[in-house]
Amino acid sequence: MRTSRALGLVMIAPAAVMIFLFFLMPVVLTAIFAMTNMSTATGISGGAWQVTQTAVNRLKAEMPELAGGIAEPRFVIDEEGLAALEALKLKAGFGTELRTSHMGEVFPSRREAERMIKALKDRPSTREVKQISDLFNRSVLNTRFETRDQLMASLKKLGFTLTPAEQETVAATTYTGWVWTTENFRIIRNSPDMAQIFLNTAFYVSVTLLLFNVSYALFLAITTHYMPASTASVFRAIWLLPRITPVVIYVLMWKWLTWDSGFISMFMGQFGYPPKNYLLDSANNAWFFVILINGFIGASMGMLVFSSAIKAIPQTQFHASEVDGASRWQQVRHIILPQLRWPILFVTCYQTLSLLASFNEILLSTRGGPGRATEVWSLAAYHTALNNYTGNLEYGLGAAMALVLVVVGIVLSLIYLRIFRYDTLISKPLIED
Amino acid sequence: MRILLDKFSKSFGSTKIIEDMDLEVGSGEMLALLGPSGCGKSTTLFAVCGIHRPTAGRILFGDRDVTHLPSQERNVGVVFQSYALYPHMTVEENIGFPLMVKRIASADIKKQVADIAALVHIGDLLGRRPAQLSGGQQQRVALARALIRRPDVLLLDEPLANLDAKLRLEMRSEIRRLQKETGITAILVTHDQVEAMSMCDRIAIMKSGEIVQIATPSEMYKDPRTSFVASFLGNPPISFLKGKVQQGAFVLGENGLRLPLAAVSGIPDGTPLSLGVRPEHFGTTAGIPVEGKVVFAETQGRENLYDVVLPDGSVLRSIQPVRDDVKPGDSVRWHLDSASTFVFAEDGRRL
Numbered sequence A: 001m002r003t004s005r006a007l008g009l010v011m012i013a014p015a016a017v018m019i020f021l022f023f024l025m026p027v028v029l030t031a032i033f034a035m036t037n038m039s040t041a042t043g044i045s046g047g048a049w050q051v052t053q054t055a056v057n058r059l060k061a062e063m064p065e066l067a068g069g070i071a072e073p074r075f076v077i078d079e080e081g082l083a084a085l086e087a088l089k090l091k092a093g094f095g096t097e098l099r100t101s102h103m104g105e106v107f108p109s110r111r112e113a114e115r116m117i118k119a120l121k122d123r124p125s126t127r128e129v130k131q132i133s134d135l136f137n138r139s140v141l142n143t144r145f146e147t148r149d150q151l152m153a154s155l156k157k158l159g160f161t162l163t164p165a166e167q168e169t170v171a172a173t174t175y176t177g178w179v180w181t182t183e184n185f186r187i188i189r190n191s192p193d194m195a196q197i198f199l200n201t202a203f204y205v206s207v208t209l210l211l212f213n214v215s216y217a218l219f220l221a222i223t224t225h226y227m228p229a230s231t232a233s234v235f236r237a238i239w240l241l242p243r244i245t246p247v248v249i250y251v252l253m254w255k256w257l258t259w260d261s262g263f264i265s266m267f268m269g270q271f272g273y274p275p276k277n278y279l280l281d282s283a284n285n286a287w288f289f290v291i292l293i294n295g296f297i298g299a300s301m302g303m304l305v306f307s308s309a310i311k312a313i314p315q316t317q318f319h320a321s322e323v324d325g326a327s328r329w330q331q332v333r334h335i336i337l338p339q340l341r342w343p344i345l346f347v348t349c350y351q352t353l354s355l356l357a358s359f360n361e362i363l364l365s366t367r368g369g370p371g372r373a374t375e376v377w378s379l380a381a382y383h384t385a386l387n388n389y390t391g392n393l394e395y396g397l398g399a400a401m402a403l404v405l406v407v408v409g410i411v412l413s414l415i416y417l418r419i420f421r422y423d424t425l426i427s428k429p430l431i432e433d
Numbered sequence B: 001m002r003i004l005l006d007k008f009s010k011s012f013g014s015t016k017i018i019e020d021m022d023l024e025v026g027s028g029e030m031l032a033l034l035g036p037s038g039c040g041k042s043t044t045l046f047a048v049c050g051i052h053r054p055t056a057g058r059i060l061f062g063d064r065d066v067t068h069l070p071s072q073e074r075n076v077g078v079v080f081q082s083y084a085l086y087p088h089m090t091v092e093e094n095i096g097f098p099l100m101v102k103r104i105a106s107a108d109i110k111k112q113v114a115d116i117a118a119l120v121h122i123g124d125l126l127g128r129r130p131a132q133l134s135g136g137q138q139q140r141v142a143l144a145r146a147l148i149r150r151p152d153v154l155l156l157d158e159p160l161a162n163l164d165a166k167l168r169l170e171m172r173s174e175i176r177r178l179q180k181e182t183g184i185t186a187i188l189v190t191h192d193q194v195e196a197m198s199m200c201d202r203i204a205i206m207k208s209g210e211i212v213q214i215a216t217p218s219e220m221y222k223d224p225r226t227s228f229v230a231s232f233l234g235n236p237p238i239s240f241l242k243g244k245v246q247q248g249a250f251v252l253g254e255n256g257l258r259l260p261l262a263a264v265s266g267i268p269d270g271t272p273l274s275l276g277v278r279p280e281h282f283g284t285t286a287g288i289p290v291e292g293k294v295v296f297a298e299t300q301g302r303e304n305l306y307d308v309v310l311p312d313g314s315v316l317r318s319i320q321p322v323r324d325d326v327k328p329g330d331s332v333r334w335h336l337d338s339a340s341t342f343v344f345a346e347d348g349r350r351l
């Protein structure tokens, strides 16, 4: 007994390793990325401290005064500036006077600095005033600091005295690398765009699932069950075509159908309608085709599962119910459907997850358009993280979106299991331990 | 209600299973379709209940031609060979199914189910599912489901095959009682001759798609039309002796046992024949003495069964009241009641 247990563990060890590596690790990594703000801008390694305009804008909310100050140029009379002044070979008196009477002074604006320069004894011309003031311009805007301390030292020199808490805020807003954050989830929760995408997804998944992957598949399976065997297999083969055609070609055929020079346009042209792109001309049409494209693929899988499940019902049960007086419809309702509970559960679960997670057909057909009308969650995550219009790929946000998808998938599966009363579907193992 | 099969034929694709069968079951009668496995019993039954369409011929219930009527409209109750209970329904739902599809009020169904369940003694199992029942209980559920809508015709396809001996005995009389009480016309398919003989008014013996003989059990036992029928009925079975006609007598082997029989008079000398001897007609008090050696003895409680090898090698079976004086290996000289034997031509025809 004990050895057989141990043997069992050894036997499943490779599978367990595989499951860990290829099933659990991606989820764990997704969860880790979801807790960061990684993007193209931050990179995925460390970063620097840089007072960019965006950083200043962000700082404005919390420290408006400081933000205003940092954004403005600042003028400091220092050795560096004096050395540059000497190199310009203007009158030597300028340098001497600035060193003796103004060394270390800080002027918050150009105007104030220039007023001081103008008042120098050697009377610089207006052009010279401008030249000199430029040399002492010490703004931190757009300067890159390799360490936090460099940034702080430089701010101090410019006359900003900051408490440690303020320093922390400034450092956080100017850091260009990625940081740990839960911001992604706040964005997902609060953004109206996300809400719209969520609704799109719910609509797309539920309509495709209910109409095609389950209902239509059931319809196909039941009707083929009552057909002569040869007709039924031809019929099934036809419905399998969308599944076995490579998806790129399959979607391309739909595009041919709906293009402005495609079949529908040509056909409608016979009745005097101007040609148009039926796939993308309105949100409703786009949804119509997106659901058909995915539905036809999904229906074939359900049809196969349901057909074989119906085949597994002993023939005598159909005979008995006929003799008992049941009509076709009553046979379907009372004999077939109740015995398809497990396959229906399986198909519903499986197809919900695959509809939630796959976006190839939508990407290939509408790309989420027109506008963002057919943008669904997984496609949005893809767009956010891997293929962004703006070029800033937000890995962290994309990962958070993917994580939401995983959680939604798990929650839905659990709900299905409850609805279909999974515990009554599985029978006790025949071999007792 | 009378059932009439008129020139009924059935083939699957190009294989003819049944050809031109005529069969009449009288109203209120219970008929056994008896025959070896694969002879077409279930096929015939399926045609009667409408699951199979006949390839040719007519099927009449009373005077109504039901040949092209779907099974739903024939009002037959069927107990299938495998019971065909609906696994996802409780016993109560299974039994009530024929009423449920007729949209009868559920309170009514409940009451009728309770009544019929009591009749077949499964009143306390109504909440269970078929998988939780023993074979015998499943069989009763199937019977209850067949009976609940008061069918005109009851068809039973080897209903007792899966039961133990005691339960089988019980159910035999139970089914017969129910059939008689309800006055329903019934066909019982079986390959067990005891079942056929004990339960049915008449027996139809089938062999590869044909009915060889129809008669009451005792007629058929006493007067089989062919050697096949003779060999099918009787337990322990009849034994056959191969021989030839010689001057109005049946002679076993070369100069072996000689039995003068009325049935062989007028048959030319040398015609090969076989003689059927039932075990109860060998070892009797009177008749023609036959010598042989006991090779097998078995007691069946009230009676003993012996196999006796004759000098030419053929075997005769004998059944006698229990006695202790004969053991295997003993030579015996027992009487054969030659008047009760059957003479068959080489092709099996009774002479």
Ligand SMILES: Nc1ncnc2c1ncn2[C@@H]1O[C@H](COP(=O)(O)OP(=O)(O)OP(=O)(O)O)[C@@H](O)[C@H]1O
Pocket (backbone or CB within 6 Å): B012, B015, B017, B035, B036, B037, B038, B039, B040, B041, B042, B043, B044, B081, B191
């Ligand atoms: N659907 C079918 N297609 C082809 N041949 C069939 C079909 N059903 C039955 N048969 C054949 O018809 C013959 C008679 O079958 P049937 O089921 O009537 O036998 P049976 O007498 O009921 O035998 P058993 O006692 O074993 O049940 C068999 O040879 C069988 O192989």
Ligand SMILES: [Mg+2]
Pocket (backbone or CB within 6 Å): B041, B042, B043, B081, B157
């Ligand atoms: Mg059969």
